[in-house]
Amino acid sequence: MRILLLALFSLMTARAAEPIKVACVGDSITQGSGAQKGKSYPAQLQGLLGEGYQVGNFGVSGRTLLKKGDFPYWKEKKYQDALAMEPAIVVIMLGTNDTKPQNWKFEAEFDADYRELVKSFQALKSKPKVFVCRPVPVPGKGN
16 A cells, blocks of 8 residues: 555655645544554655655544444544645545444445545645545454
8 A cells, every 4th residue: 555655646746845735534544543653554654755745644543434323534623624734635544434233234325425525625725636545354244
C-alpha cells in the first residue's frame, strides 16, 4: 500500500509555497491503535512524503462508515476537522467495523453512505483527490 500511495502522491509533486495537505480518515487502523508511537500509517506516510506534505491523522477507533452503524464516523469531531483542513488529498480507510453483525444489517446502505462521504470531501474548495482503501478483511464472523 505504501508504494501505491507514494506513487500516486508523487504525481502531485509540484512544489507549492505551503505543504500539500493530506487527510487520513478512518477507524482504529488509521488512528494507529496497537501501533508503536509514531508508527500509525499516517505517521509513516508523513515520513515517506517528507516536508512538502502535511499529513493529518483523523482516525477514530471503532467508527463505522455506515450512518446507521453503532458508532458512525459522521458524528465525530475528527470528521469535521478533516473537512476543515481543506486537504489536497484524502485517504479514506473505513469499513472494517461495519462488518460487525449489528452494523452489517444495514449493508444495503454501505455504498450510498461511502459515496456521500467521498462527495463531502470532493465538495470542498480545495477539490481534493480522494483515495479509498479497501477495508481490511475480517476473518470468521467478526466481532
